[in-house]
Amino acid sequence: MFNFTFQLPTLAIFGQGQIKKISQHIPKNARILVTTGGGSVKKNGVFSQVEAALADFEWIEFSGIEPNPTYETLMNAVELVKKENIDFILAVGGGSVLDGSKFIASAALFNGAPWDILAKHAPITETIPVATVMTLPATGSEMNGYAVISRKETGDKLSFASELVRPVFAVLDPTTTYSLPERQTANGVVDAFVHTFEQYMTYPVNAKIQDRFAEGVFQTLIEEGPKALQNPADYDVRANIMWSATMALNNILSVGVPQDWASHAIGHELTALYGLDHAQTLAIVVPSLMMHQKIHKRAKIIQFAQRVWQFNGENADEAVDYAIQRTREFFEQMGVKTRFRDYSIDDSQFSVILDKLEQHQGYNLGEHKNLDRQAVKEILYAAL
Amino acid sequence: MFNFTFQLPTLAIFGQGQIKKISQHIPKNARILVTTGGGSVKKNGVFSQVEAALADFEWIEFSGIEPNPTYETLMNAVELVKKENIDFILAVGGGSVLDGSKFIASAALFNGAPWDILAKHAPITETIPVATVMTLPATGSEMNGYAVISRKETGDKLSFASELVRPVFAVLDPTTTYSLPERQTANGVVDAFVHTFEQYMTYPVNAKIQDRFAEGVFQTLIEEGPKALQNPADYDVRANIMWSATMALNNILSVGVPQDWASHAIGHELTALYGLDHAQTLAIVVPSLMMHQKIHKRAKIIQFAQRVWQFNGENADEAVDYAIQRTREFFEQMGVKTRFRDYSIDDSQFSVILDKLEQHQGYNLGEHKNLDRQAVKEILYAAL
Numbered sequence: 001m002f003n004f005t006f007q008l009p010t011l012a013i014f015g016q017g018q019i020k021k022i023s024q025h026i027p028k029n030a031r032i033l034v035t036t037g038g039g040s041v042k043k044n045g046v047f048s049q050v051e052a053a054l055a056d057f058e059w060i061e062f063s064g065i066e067p068n069p070t071y072e073t074l075m076n077a078v079e080l081v082k083k084e085n086i087d088f089i090l091a092v093g094g095g096s097v098l099d100g101s102k103f104i105a106s107a108a109l110f111n112g113a114p115w116d117i118l119a120k121h122a123p124i125t126e127t128i129p130v131a132t133v134m135t136l137p138a139t140g141s142e143m144n145g146y147a148v149i150s151r152k153e154t155g156d157k158l159s160f161a162s163e164l165v166r167p168v169f170a171v172l173d174p175t176t177t178y179s180l181p182e183r184q185t186a187n188g189v190v191d192a193f194v195h196t197f198e199q200y201m202t203y204p205v206n207a208k209i210q211d212r213f214a215e216g217v218f219q220t221l222i223e224e225g226p227k228a229l230q231n232p233a234d235y236d237v238r239a240n241i242m243w244s245a246t247m248a249l250n251n252i253l254s255v256g257v258p259q260d261w262a263s264h265a266i267g268h269e270l271t272a273l274y275g276l277d278h279a280q281t282l283a284i285v286v287p288s289l290m291m292h293q294k295i296h297k298r299a300k301i302i303q304f305a306q307r308v309w310q311f312n313g314e315n316a317d318e319a320v321d322y323a324i325q326r327t328r329e330f331f332e333q334m335g336v337k338t339r340f341r342d343y344s345i346d347d348s349q350f351s352v353i354l355d356k357l358e359q360h361q362g363y364n365l366g367e368h369k370n371l372d373r374q375a376v377k378e379i380l381y382a383a384l
Numbered sequence: 385m386f387n388f389t390f391q392l393p394t395l396a397i398f399g400q401g402q403i404k405k406i407s408q409h410i411p412k413n414a415r416i417l418v419t420t421g422g423g424s425v426k427k428n429g430v431f432s433q434v435e436a437a438l439a440d441f442e443w444i445e446f447s448g449i450e451p452n453p454t455y456e457t458l459m460n461a462v463e464l465v466k467k468e469n470i471d472f473i474l475a476v477g478g479g480s481v482l483d484g485s486k487f488i489a490s491a492a493l494f495n496g497a498p499w500d501i502l503a504k505h506a507p508i509t510e511t512i513p514v515a516t517v518m519t520l521p522a523t524g525s526e527m528n529g530y531a532v533i534s535r536k537e538t539g540d541k542l543s544f545a546s547e548l549v550r551p552v553f554a555v556l557d558p559t560t561t562y563s564l565p566e567r568q569t570a571n572g573v574v575d576a577f578v579h580t581f582e583q584y585m586t587y588p589v590n591a592k593i594q595d596r597f598a599e600g601v602f603q604t605l606i607e608e609g610p611k612a613l614q615n616p617a618d619y620d621v622r623a624n625i626m627w628s629a630t631m632a633l634n635n636i637l638s639v640g641v642p643q644d645w646a647s648h649a650i651g652h653e654l655t656a657l658y659g660l661d662h663a664q665t666l667a668i669v670v671p672s673l674m675m676h677q678k679i680h681k682r683a684k685i686i687q688f689a690q691r692v693w694q695f696n697g698e699n700a701d702e703a704v705d706y707a708i709q710r711t712r713e714f715f716e717q718m719g720v721k722t723r724f725r726d727y728s729i730d731d732s733q734f735s736v737i738l739d740k741l742e743q744h745q746g747y748n749l750g751e752h753k754n755l756d757r758q759a760v761k762e763i764l765y766a767a768l
Contacts, residue, residue: 002399005396006392006395006396007394008391009392011390012391014388014390015388207627216592216600236590240385255398256627
């Protein structure tokens with residue numbers, strides 16, 4: 001096990017009817033920016049609960065933060081924040097609204113060109129506090145210090161990280177997810193699954209708690225994901241998925257272990273170029289990457305086969321193939337297709353992907369830093 | 385799953401060589417009280433690492449906090465804190481030193497009779513910040529807001545809880561546990577196991593992450609506990625046990641689920657009366673309580689048999705008996721005996737135990753509040 005530090009300062013407020021409690025956790029004289037997305041929170045009653053809870057506060061709304069939130073949109077919010085002397089941001093919606101809000105919170109107080117936060121990982125020293133009413137279990141953004149932002153103009157999709165953007169509190173009410181479109185439910189489950197995968201599917205360092213916890217998240221998502229598609233208003237199913245997604249990316253799985261994240265790096269380029277959903281890109285890349293890296297990841301793939309997919313055979317090669325096959329089948333079962341051809345994408349733009357990846361990440365991706373341009377090219381071709 | 389809140393503000397600093405980092409996390413002008421126990425940290429090199437790290441700070445030591453720390457000893461420390469204007473407490477040692485320090489931190493600023501914090505659960509509104517270099521994986525006190533304090537004069541052993549006594553930081557260096565006596569290593573593993581048990585072995589509420597995580601802690605302790613007795617200086621074994629003990633009682637297992645804690649309530653009385661180690665009392669009570677409550681806990685005992693003890697049979701009654709038997713055997717394997725007769729204790733003082741328990745807890749113990757005086761009496765007799 002590697003040395004590590006670990007802390008979860010975000011207050012999770014979990015369960016049905018908890019939105020009203022936000023008033024207890026926002027400073028009395030706060031000037032609040034309430035950020036929202038495309039309007040679903042207006043239709044499903046979440047926004048009116050937030051409005052009721054904020055009755056005694058001063059607040060304004062900034063709506064229209066899109067999926068894969070863009071720098072262009074967010075900079076409009078930054079202007080509003082400055083003009084209105086906003087000192088608290090409440091993100092109401094999914095990971096995109098929250099990630100966008102983390103960027104707004106950072107850019108508004110940033111001394112320099114805000115794009116550098118993403119393009120140059122310029123250090124952030126001060127932010128506006130962010131909190132959230134999170135309505136889409138997927139990104140884990142509600143309890144972590146990460147955000148991913150896109151730029152329309154250049155076709156970039158880049159991430160940044162800071163402890164300062166970890167939300168102050170996160171309300172997680174499973175009933176707010178009953179009305180999610182099937183595609184978003186499915187995407188969220190796949191996203192949380194792959195977050196867990198990025199922190200688990202590397203090489204063993206004898207970190208038993210981290211492995212067991214990751215396996216617990218996998219098993220829960222495998223058991224509950226399909227049920228959410230069948231019975232969208234099953235409270236326990238939604239609650240288990242919601243808590244899984246939070247645990248999948250709040251550092252409890254990543255402490256003391258190697259991490260991969262190559263699938264995410266490649267996937268971000270696929271979203272930027274083809275406009276695929278984030279989870280779709282992961283479902284395409286992960287099985288292909290597992291196959292490509294099956295020698296380097298062998299020990300963990302076998303453990304994954306045995307503990308998560310209940311592989312009982314003796315043959316290790318069969319265990320590896322079984323795990324890859326079952327992973328692909330799980331994504332497909334969730335309705336998220338796993339090959340480029342399913343999205344009518346051919347290899348004609350792969351060189352653009354490879355160039356962009358070089359520009360954004362350099363190469364040497366993955367826990368062994370062994371994924372170079374040729375390796376990523378092979379992974380893309382194997383996913384056709 | 386029940387509604388809950390969850391937050392882990394304690395900064396865990398985990399791994400070999402981390403003690404030197406404490407200087408980064410203590411306020412520059414702090415006046416520090418360093419609290420210690422019976423002197424083991426002086427012999428194993430931990431204290432000299434702390435001394436080196438505190439070279440630029442003002443600090444004094446209060447030594448001699450005993451196992452099952454006593455009110456009498458701790459009130460001497462409270463006097464010292466007041467006299468020396470202490471504003472930061474660094475507990476160096478095991479759970480007793482840390483629990484004692486939490487009480488010192490609370491009592492020193494308490495407006496009223498400090499004993500009321502324990503006897504009447506008088507609310508705490510202000511405390512001195514507490515941090516720890518934790519050298520004995522067992523109580524989980526390093527990342528939680530609980531403490532247990534004894535009073536020699538009256539034979540009481542009582543607990544209190546406050547978010548204000550959650551440590552600011554906790555250094556967890558597995559190498560500091562290499563020199564632990566076998567008995568303390570074993571006791572710690574049993575203690576962490578039973579903490580997990582108290583939060584898991586109740587009735588199902590379909591909280592899948594909490595169940596899987598608890599099962600992961602059980603499995604890790606079962607795999608690593610015996611190895612620590614065989615190879616006391618195996619880093620990974622010590623690291624896995626250390627992180628297990630922290631996870632076993634930092635609320636990650638307890639959120640959203642019912643809890644029992646009857647074994648602890650009964651066990652505290654056994655320590656107070658007979659002077660048994662805390663873990664010894666738990667090893668005596670748990671198998672007997674499982675047997676007594678096997679109808680009420682049936683579903684979870686079966687799940688425990690299958691997932692933790694790999695019971696593969698079809699017969700549910702056999703699963704229950706198997707789980708109880710394996711639990712008892714695990715405690716015995718760790719060298720912690722599971723019957724009163726192993727400690728030369730007979731039933732002659734049981735009525736005193738039952739009276740004290742009534743005085744301290746009332747009855748209605750356990751997750752169903754169905755353990756009355758008669759039930760506890762039966763549990764005690766079955767453990768003879």
